[in-house]
Amino acid sequence: MGSPARSLREVVNNLWKWTVDRLERTTIVVYKFTVPKTYVSPFGYLGTLTAIVFAILGVSGAFLMFYYRPDVELAYLSVKEITEQVPFGFVMRNIHYHASNLMVLLAVLHLYYQYFSGRYKIKNEVLWVTGVVLGVLTILEAYTGYNLIMNQRAMLAINIGMGLTYSAPILGPSLAPIFLGGGLFDLVIRFYALHVFILPLLMLILAAVHFPRALVIDFPAISAVVGAIFIAGGLFPVELGVKFDPTRGLIEVPEWYLTAIYAFLRTGTERFTAGALLPLLFVILFLIVPFVDKSKKLSWRDRPFFTALGVATIVLIAVTTVWGFYVDFSKATPFEQLYIEPTLFYGSLGVMTIASFLATYRFFSRKAKVTRPAPPRPITLTPSQATSLMLALFILMILTVAASFYTYTLSLPNHSMFWLGIAFMLLGLLLHVYRHSILVEQRAGAVREAQKAPAR
């Protein structure tokens, strides 16, 4: 009694209680944070994971601002400096870049999971609509971000974006100069303002509406997401590209989430229709879904039309994205290499989407009795197994973190990122084994209690 460790713990506990009591006066109590005690499917909390990746982007982006210079000439050089000279600059830039990819990916997965499970119903229309708008803002945020490098690839994207804005009916000619200003020297600062402040602010405001009140914080999954960002950075380090030079032509393909739009533009279809109107129709399709699909049924098995529509949109994205990456190097000039034959493009697109729609629709209309597969038997570890597994994971983590340090001293930052990513994956696994063994222990305790109780 009264040992220093014990009284210190009491002080910390009291401070914690004191704080929690006073937090009840804030809005934080509105949210119900759930930390799952056992494995739950990550599909259910992809939104929370997207928000966590957004937070990672905010932090890494804020640090990148310490070195980045929004200037036509210096922008590229400052990114080069970050990548090649600033300590951990390579790591910071890769975290920011791959987190942006992951955020787009998670947002798309989140959208489709919610779509197929019919979550836009049951009074969730506002959540759904704000979510679709957030998705569009995420793409715009990523677009303005990779343009800040001012390399050839960025200039291609800026060129396409400005062309699209100019070609917009009525508003275009007065809207484009707002982004362009007096020239590229203005444009880079304006894109910077959009990227680091205006768009993230809009996203935060929308997120405040979009967040449901119950949030699942799954630490093993978060650890795995961080690990995935590091592993991606290690395996596919972000490139610097070639500095924009108005006397050199290069073939560049936009970032993967924009190649679909790029494919439409390359068919020679009227610019505004191809690059803005068709993508807008696609977004509108998702926006109106909750107001069209009014049935009471939630499961994708019971809604053949909307399930088929969802599958068709996935096929549409896949086909156009593949076309966007396609370059025919057998042709003589870059212009011919990038040209996509419209009949071939729209033909393949039409056939594939319609076929996938019909196939899915027929498959789910057949009303066949679905036999759900038996859920896999959960693996239960004994306390001693759990202990040795955790110890083994811990030792592996020490080894991978050591490998990460060692490769960094060898000036191999991408190897270093890879090993750190593996370490985070292992940490995720370790966290899962930990919560599993706690659960097993609790159950065993409950059984012992029941046995102790006198029989009646």
Add this chain to the structure above:
Amino acid sequence: MVSRRSYLRSILVAAIAVAVAPFANLVSFFYRSNAETAQRQKIANLKDLSPGSAIYFPYPKTGDPKIDNDPFRQYILVMTREGELRVYSRVCVHLWCLPTYLPQKGALICPCHGSVYREDDGVAVEGPAAYQPYPTNALPMGRIEVDGNGDIWLVGVEGRIGYGREWKRIPPRDLIRRV
């Protein structure tokens, strides 16, 4: 009878409208005023040019090398082989490279993807820019004045830099004035 309450409410709404109205002007904040036009700038004298020659210059010129070197401020003054004066924005309407004048072809040639613009009207006739639909297949053109001393002044720009010009609407000849 119009109720007193709805009468008061109309006054309130009108008052808010009056307070907000001045902010409509704020839109001009987003446009850089010296961006494109309205600056009268001397480019050269007729003596400096001969048929089939060109002069490169920034417009509107500020004296700040960073701004004056911006691709979107690069222009070219051409005296065509027939002795006509033309000013074009140098930003290729395809992917924003900077074309140069080739007197022997009587055209501006883009170094990146080989777009060819006629010296007479700045319309693309070859290369990727030529495949772009009207009005995105022509270079923006300068409005010029030539005074009694032979000084050539640029007074404005027709078209949108890096995008195109509605070249069927205003013939090139109408953009040159002798004063």
